[in-house]
Amino acid sequence: MFAPAVDLGLIALWDDGDDTYAEPRAPYPHAREVAMLRAHETGAAFVAAGFARTAEIQAVVDSGWAHDLVADRAMLRKAAPRISAPGDSEIALERDPVARAVRVPGVAFAAARAALKEGAPVLVQVPRRGYIPALACGKCRTPARCRHCNGPLALPEARGPRGSAADPGATARSPACRWCGITEAAFRCTTCGSRALRAVVIGATRTAEELGRAFPGVPIRGSGGGAVLDTVEPGPQVVVATVGAEPVVPGGYGVALLLDGWALLGRADLRAAEDALRRWMAAAALVRAHGQVIVMAEPSIPTVQALVRWDPVGAARAEVAARAEVGFPPAVRLAAIDGTADTIAELLSAADLPATVDRLGPVPLPDSARKPFSSGDAPAEVERLLLRVDRRSGAALARALRAAQAVRSTHRSDAPLRVQIDPADIG
DSSP states (O other): OOOOOSSOOEEEEEOTTOGGGBOSSTTOOBHHHHHHHHHHHHOOEEEEEOSSOOHHHHHHHHHTSSOOOOOOHHHHHHHSOEEEOOOOOHHHHHHOHHHHHTTOOHHHHHHHHHHHHTTOOEEEEESOOSSBOEEEETTTOOBOBOTTTOOBEEBOOOSSOOOOTTOGGGGOSOOEETTTOOBOTTOOOTTTOOOOEEEEEOOHHHHHHHHHHHSTTSOEEEEBTTBOOSBOOSSSOEEEEETTOOOBOTTOEEEEEEOOHHHHHTSSSTTHHHHHHHHHHHHHTTEEEEEEEEEOSOTTSHHHHHHHHTOHHHHHHHHHHHHHHHTOTTSEEEEEEEEOHHHHHHHHHHOOOOTTOEEEEEEEOOGGGOOOOSSSOOOSSOEEEEEEEEGGGHHHHHHHHHHHHHHHHHTTOOSOEEEEESOSOOO
């Protein structure tokens, strides 16, 4: 977006919700914001395209600066696959032990089997890579942690025969820490003392293994991690892909199964629902017209309903309204300040903030939400302060914080501090 192109006529941005568009280094520009500024400055046309729509783009449409370019319902019905959400039907799972082993309702298993019989490929989207990337106590469900570093325990792929997903003995092998790599051969829950373990999330490797047993003689291909496939040849096969690594197949997939929807929707992130819908729609778009897409998630959830109806605009409008109700971007301007208690206090003492500013925090920032600082070593204790103002006062807030940073610079203060306006991940 900063390329020195001359006489711009059109700036087109595809899938602006992708987090790779957000620059992780100061001053943290986002390609979408730079693109809109350049279009406004140069008079060029601007198009934000994608299968789904972010709240930020919907806010721009609501403001009147942009307008909708969407297909009518007749065209959608002609081109889109059939999408359904059977939910976690335990009755359906119990009727078919093979379907129970691969964690899908019987109706989804039957659809995949029918597509393979017709010679069409089947796409299986899973939210996590690895074998069993998350474990918990089998008795009290407390997340299993490493005794040495308190990191999460996982069950790596083993050599030799393994049990089925429904087999409690599948977690009998020694788990290992995902942080330090130490094997935890004698796990004991710190809450209840139990030695039993259970899988919280099933990874792509384990899913591919289970599907291989469910569909004997059918090629099983994986895409994710360090081995992402761009395309696959048509034909009867099952492609197990992690989110965002789904390969394209000429002619489209016959069926797509979107597993473990709760793992995407349940993330502690402001954009969890928006990202889940974006990921599901991108996978569903790879399915041929009148094919089948089955999402394993609670059917009554509004995000799931938006997928079933193929209504990204309605979902974006609802997201904007929900954020406005709780006071989050794009309804307001938000500054996130990360640092120690002393550095945050130093910045605030030098800042002439707008009178209408609303302060949230500071509160301790969890390790999982921390990012490296551009200068200085990361402190042991990091806090986050949120400053919130209405959109009309956003420029004044940015100027005040920039001036305060300049004051800190003249004082040669190099203590770790990060200031971001409307960060992509608020957590």
